[in-house]
Amino acid sequence: MRELLRKNWLKIVVVFVLVLLVLIFVGLPYFNSAAGPDNDNEEVNADDTRIAAIGDSITYDLYVAASEDDFYPQQLDDLLGDGYVVHNFGVSNYAAQSSSDFPYETTEEYQESLDFNPEIVIIMLGTNDTKATNWDGAEQFKEEYIELLETYQNLSSVSRIILASPPPAFIDNEVTISGSIDPGVMVNVRDTVEEVANEFDLEFVDIYEKMSGHSEYFPDGIHPDEEGSAELADIFYQQIVDETG
Numbered sequence: 001m002r003e004l005l006r007k008n009w010l011k012i013v014v015v016f017v018l019v020l021l022v023l024i025f026v027g028l029p030y031f032n033s034a035a036g037p038d039n040d041n042e043e044v045n046a047d048d049t050r051i052a053a054i055g056d057s058i059t060y061d062l063y064v065a066a067s068e069d070d071f072y073p074q075q076l077d078d079l080l081g082d083g084y085v086v087h088n089f090g091v092s093n094y095a096a097q098s099s100s101d102f103p104y105e106t107t108e109e110y111q112e113s114l115d116f117n118p119e120i121v122i123i124m125l126g127t128n129d130t131k132a133t134n135w136d137g138a139e140q141f142k143e144e145y146i147e148l149l150e151t152y153q154n155l156s157s158v159s160r161i162i163l164a165s166p167p168p169a170f171i172d173n174e175v176t177i178s179g180s181i182d183p184g185v186m187v188n189v190r191d192t193v194e195e196v197a198n199e200f201d202l203e204f205v206d207i208y209e210k211m212s213g214h215s216e217y218f219p220d221g222i223h224p225d226e227e228g229s230a231e232l233a234d235i236f237y238q239q240i241v242d243e244t245g
Contacts, residue, residue, distance in 0.1 A: 044085050045085075047083070048083060048084060048085045049083060049084045049085070049119050049120060050085050050087070050116060050117065050118045050119050050120070050157075051073075051076070051077075051080075051084060051085065051086040051087070051118060051119070051120040051121075051122065051240075052087055052089055052113045052116055052118035052120070052121045052122070052152075053072070053073035053076070053086060053087065053088050053089060053090065053122050053124075054089050054090070054104070054110075054113055054121060054122060054123045054124070054125065054152075055089070055090040055091075055122075055123070055124040055125055056090060056091060056092060056093065056094055056095070056104075056124075056125060056127055056128055057090065057091075057092035057093060057222075057223055058090070058124065058127060058166060058167065058222070058223060058224060059071065059072065059073065059088060059089075059090025059124060060088055060089075060090030060091060060092060061090075061223045061224065061229065070225075070226040070229055071088055071090070071229055072224070072229040072230070072232035072233040072236070073086045073087065073088040073090075073233075074086070074088065075229055075230050075232075075233035076232075076233040076236050076237055078233075079233055079234065079237040080237060080240065080241075087113075087116055087118075089109040089110070089112060089113040089116075090109070091104060091107045091109045091110075093128060094106075094107060094125075094128060095125065095126075095127075095128040095129040095131075095134055096123075096125040096126055096129055096141070096144065096145045096148050097129050097134060097140070097141060097144040097145070098144050098147060098148070099134070099136070099140070099144060100128065100129060100131075100133075100134040101131075101133055101134060102128070104125060104148065105148060105151070113152075114151065114152075114155065117155065117157040118152075118155070118157060118158060119157055119158060119159050119160065120158075120159070120160045120161075120162065120240065121152045121158055121160070121161045121162070122162045122164060122236060123148075123149065123152070123161065123162070123163055123164065124164040124165075124166060124207065125145075125148075125166070126141075126145075126165065126166045126186075126189035126190075126192075126193060127166040127167075127169065127181055127186070127189075127222070128181065129141055129189060130169075130181050130182040130183075130185035130186055130188075130189060131180060131181060131182065132180075132182065135182065135185055138188050138191070138192045141188075141189065141192055142192050142195065142196060145192065145193070145196060146196060146200075149161070149163070149196065149200070153200075160203065161202050161203070162202070162203045162204075162205060162236070162239060162240075163193050163194075163196060163197040163202050163203065163204050163205070164193070164204070164205040164206075164207050164236075165189065165190035165193045165194065165204075165205070165206055165207050165208040165209075166186060166189060166190070166207060166208065167207045167208060167210075167211040167218070167224070168183060168186055168208055168211060168212050169181050169182075169183035169186055169221060169222055170183070170215040170218050170221040170222075171183055171221035171222065181222060186208065187208065190206065190208040190209075194206065203239065205235060205236065205239055207232070207235065210231075210235055211228075211231070214228070214231070217231060
């Protein structure tokens with residue numbers, strides 16, 4: 001009897017650990033819907049350059065950052081200073097593909113980003129597209145990524161779109177579980193985003209390359225801490241300022 005109870009207890013512990021791992025690596029989208037980015041604190045003047053930061057939990061980081069001031073869009077807003085307003089439209093766990101388990105285009109933040117009438121759009125999506133539940137090859141990712149991109153291109157307010165590859169995933173591929181982010185596919189996403197940028201003559205920022213070798217910025221292997229977000233903000237700041245001239 002004792003042996004049976006011990007085996008059942010071990011099974012319960014194993015199941016609990018597996019569920020916990022799923023929650024850590026896959027994420028909980030409803031957390032984000034309950035507490036999305038607060039874009040109402042900063043007044044937007046008529047002559048401000050409006051910048052929309054489109055992304056997932058790397059943009060709106062519920063896991064590592066202590067406050068919204070730590071997220072890269074807010075730090076980018078601080079770097080750019082007067083005359084610019086950067087709004088954060090990141091949504092945890094969502095992907096670029098419409099066929100994914102959680103498509104970005106179904107979120108409130110997506111519609112809000114369109115209603116914001118941005119002049120500059122930064123798109124950094126693709127991390128969640130690498131999951132085995134979402135990834136069905138580079139061609140499908142490209143097709144659906146372009147469909148999302150074109151909704152921003154069709155906005156009359158938009159004058160610049162910056163496509164950014166997601167950063168590397170610093171997790172052990174051997175221990176990833178079904179439905180978790182696959183670091184091995186991330187380079188395929190990077191190459192495809194660059195290909196789309198070239199085809200549409202858009203700006204491309206290779207975050208994958210720039211963050212390679214900097215695992216210290218990603219405490220859990222996926223999400224940047226305050227220092228990592230500051231590095232992202234500086235990269236986009238340089239891109240915006242250099243191209244503006």
